[in-house]
Amino acid sequence: xxxxxxxxxxxxxxxxxxxxxxxxxxxxxxxxxxxxxxxxxxxxxxxxxxxxxxxxxxxxxxx
Numbered sequence: 001x002x003x004x005x006x007x008x009x010x011x012x013x014x015x016x017x018x019x020x021x022x023x024x025x026x027x028x029x030x031x032x033x034x035x036x037x038x039x040x041x042x043x044x045x046x047x048x049x050x051x052x053x054x055x056x057x058x059x060x061x062x063x
Contacts, residue, residue, distance in 0.1 A: 001026070008033060 001020045008015040008029040013036075016025035 004030075 001022060002018050005015045005018045005020070005026055008026070009018065011033075013029040013033045014025065015029035016023065
């Protein structure tokens with residue numbers, strides 16, 4: 001638990017004191033990090049769609 005708290009704190013998901021206790025701040029930091037990961041995956045998916053669409057347009061124009 002302490003290692004998890006250190007990592008969360010290091011990447012700006014503030015989990016409070018590194019005490020090895022799964023308290024409310026640690027739970028909130030874990031939740032925030034999961035939400036952030038979800039948003040990043042969603043953005044990556046959207047970029048892939050846009051890239052494919054752009055490639056199709058360029059191909060249709062002879063590029």
